[in-house]
Amino acid sequence: MPIQKTNKADILLRCWEVFHREGYNAASISKLAEASGLGKPGLLHHFGSKEQLMQAVLEYAREQFHAYVLSVAQEHLPPEQRLEKLLRRQNRLAKYERRGCFFANMALETGRDEHFNPLITTLFEEWQQTVAGLYALVSTPETAREIAYRLLLEYEGAVTMYKLSNDTAHLEGIVERAVQYFKQHSQTQI
Amino acid sequence: MPIQKTNKADILLRCWEVFHREGYNAASISKLAEASGLGKPGLLHHFGSKEQLMQAVLEYAREQFHAYVLSVAQEHLPPEQRLEKLLRRQNRLAKYERRGCFFANMALETGRDEHFNPLITTLFEEWQQTVAGLYALVSTPETAREIAYRLLLEYEGAVTMYKLSNDTAHLEGIVERAVQYFKQHSQTQI
Amino acid sequence: MPIQKTNKADILLRCWEVFHREGYNAASISKLAEASGLGKPGLLHHFGSKEQLMQAVLEYAREQFHAYVLSVAQEHLPPEQRLEKLLRRQNRLAKYERRGCFFANMALETGRDEHFNPLITTLFEEWQQTVAGLYALVSTPETAREIAYRLLLEYEGAVTMYKLSNDTAHLEGIVERAVQYFKQHSQTQI
Amino acid sequence: MPIQKTNKADILLRCWEVFHREGYNAASISKLAEASGLGKPGLLHHFGSKEQLMQAVLEYAREQFHAYVLSVAQEHLPPEQRLEKLLRRQNRLAKYERRGCFFANMALETGRDEHFNPLITTLFEEWQQTVAGLYALVSTPETAREIAYRLLLEYEGAVTMYKLSNDTAHLEGIVERAVQYFKQHSQTQI
DNA sequence: TATGAATGAGCATTCATTCAT
DNA sequence: TATGAATGAATGCTCATTCAT
Numbered sequence A, B, C, D: 001m002p003i004q005k006t007n008k009a010d011i012l013l014r015c016w017e018v019f020h021r022e023g024y025n026a027a028s029i030s031k032l033a034e035a036s037g038l039g040k041p042g043l044l045h046h047f048g049s050k051e052q053l054m055q056a057v058l059e060y061a062r063e064q065f066h067a068y069v070l071s072v073a074q075e076h077l078p079p080e081q082r083l084e085k086l087l088r089r090q091n092r093l094a095k096y097e098r099r100g101c102f103f104a105n106m107a108l109e110t111g112r113d114e115h116f117n118p119l120i121t122t123l124f125e126e127w128q129q130t131v132a133g134l135y136a137l138v139s140t141p142e143t144a145r146e147i148a149y150r151l152l153l154e155y156e157g158a159v160t161m162y163k164l165s166n167d168t169a170h171l172e173g174i175v176e177r178a179v180q181y182f183k184q185h186s187q188t189q190i
Numbered sequence E: 001t002a003t004g005a006a007t008g009a010g011c012a013t014t015c016a017t018t019c020a021t
Numbered sequence F: 001t002a003t004g005a006a007t008g009a010a011t012g013c014t015c016a017t018t019c020a021t
Helices: A008-022 A029-036 A040-047 A050-068 A070-074 A079-098 A102-110 A117-135 A141-165 A169-189 B008-022 B029-036 B040-047 B050-068 B070-074 B079-098 B102-110 B117-135 B141-165 B169-189 C008-022 C029-036 C040-047 C050-068 C070-074 C079-098 C102-110 C117-135 C141-165 C169-189 D008-022 D029-036 D040-047 D050-068 D070-074 D079-098 D102-110 D117-135 D141-165 D169-189
Strands: none
Touching: A008 A029, A008 A040, A008 A050, A008 A102, A029 A040, A029 A050, A040 A050, A050 A070, A050 A079, A050 A102, A050 A117, A070 A079, A070 A117, A079 A117, A079 A141, A079 A169, A102 A117, A102 A141, A102 B102, A102 B141, A117 A141, A117 A169, A117 B141, A141 A169, A141 B102, A141 B117, A141 B141, B008 B029, B008 B040, B008 B050, B008 B102, B029 B040, B029 B050, B040 B050, B050 B070, B050 B079, B050 B102, B050 B117, B070 B079, B070 B117, B079 B117, B079 B141, B079 B169, B102 B117, B102 B141, B117 B141, B117 B169, B141 B169, C008 C029, C008 C040, C008 C050, C008 C102, C029 C040, C029 C050, C040 C050, C050 C070, C050 C079, C050 C102, C050 C117, C070 C079, C070 C117, C079 C117, C079 C141, C079 C169, C102 C117, C102 C141, C102 D102, C102 D141, C117 C141, C117 C169, C117 D141, C141 C169, C141 D102, C141 D117, C141 D141, D008 D029, D008 D040, D008 D050, D008 D102, D029 D040, D029 D050, D040 D050, D050 D070, D050 D079, D050 D102, D050 D117, D070 D079, D070 D117, D079 D117, D079 D141, D079 D169, D102 D117, D102 D141, D117 D141, D117 D169, D141 D169
């Protein structure tokens, strides 16, 4: 087994932080290399190029988002609580260093790049499906999808407003609204 | 008084396009200088630095947004049509070269920068006030503000989704929803 | 004794091709390692350094040149035909991928390097001796040496012109001239 | 008039020297920048890229070769002396720091590059025409062209041998042979 | 005012090489 | 022995900015 000064997940975590904090263009290989503990050639040895590193980071971020946020949808809790917990976790991520949503940030800065676009798009679709899955427990699938979509739009907007204002009320409002939607439809269905 | 080879508005327009297309960090002084017609020293002579140029561009973009989009709210049309026209104009801007919303793009890339933040924040507030003003014609001021706020969030989200997917349905959905809100409350009030 | 995954001659052949195609400086260890099948550390493990690898390649190329070209001088054919065949073989090498003469290429790019110089010089001397040996069959040794020397100069010049123009006439002219010299002196001697 | 710390001809001369001494690939922008007195960005500001700089250097070298070597063919001297003087000048260039012929060096290292090839090819053609012009004074145009061509081949070969051996006899032999050709044909014509 | 030249720092990437297993 | 990882230096080039005229 070869030596492994730093494991790949660790490198990706640190690079993710840099990309998240600085943005794609402003995150230089130097900064990424320093943050990851490897030298510049070491980092490029592992990932080939900045672009490929970014792809790896996007995939890693997606996995982490699944593990930390979306997985909540499968927990043994009342659906409403699962939704609330899921959104709170996501808010916690966004509030960390006031960075907002990694995927939304990258979407607006590099979203038209053919290498990054599919990864970001997929994540948003998965979010919608997951959230729609929860609403589907209290409404029709179609309505659930619609609510999830609208909630996604609102969330991305909220995260932008939060980043500008540093006012977490924008994020908390999302949770409120999500729960409210949930309640409205629960009653409707009865 | 000597003639002005290139007038300031023209320069700002061209720089706006570069910032919008490339993003703040990726827009180099070289590209900006070439696009603006002035040389690099000329551009910096006028504006001092890239940062100050960006501030000027943000102000210019705000003026243009007022003149082209928000001004619609004062036209002699039924309020509902004003709202629809306003949003359609705004969508037309976003669709141009699939660039999305200039202010949202800059918010996510540079929004924490103390020089740019107030300009972007102000624009969003003005948008909200303008749109709320229209809704206030058919509902209470408070409800109007709330709808305008939610519409803003949705719009920023929609513009992100549009940039990723190149599907204008995201933008058109906003118009529909805005009009729908309008109708709902009009009926309510009667 | 363990089997040898790749034998040395094979490695040298592949490295020779890279050096020939790219030139000494432009041939990177990466390219050489990939072409040779060994990794970078493997290649350097075998040869110590790029410089030492080049020396090995020069020696290998010299052996191959002896086996494929100069050996023709010993075949059982009329001397004139041996000369012609020898030169045609040499031309065939030069025409391969329009690479010209490996030794002349290396002479001009790295000929002053003390490690490579003797190997290249020796090859040229051997060529002269071999060709002079053939001319010596129909003229005095001194004349033979002179003709061989002049032919060497012309050949190196021709190979340069061929590389520039991609016109094989430069190379074929050498064969013609060599045969013509041969005939002139054959007649003279009679 | 803008400031001009170093004039272009001077820069080209110094870069020529570096390219001549080191070869194209081994001549780094750093070395070229240092030699030329400008910094790296300054050098690239003037020429755009290493490739374009090389093109400029090739053109400059050609001009210099015309002015210093080929111009001799127009002097008021007996043709034979003009030829001898021309070749001696050319030899003097080749002997400087044992660099050999700049155009032959570049031909073998980069001659297949489409940007450099035409410039090198043209120079060789001009050399042939000039030398043929002198031989044409004592023989038929066709013979003159043939002699000039053969002399070119021999010269390029000689310059290679000189670079390897550091023995100027290779170069001086060219002058002798050239003069000898001249005398042979002068007598023939009478 | 406008513009070519200049600059020091930094860019992403590759270099030849060494190390550790 | 072979091979992934690591490394310090250098690659060609661009950055935002300043200077001098």
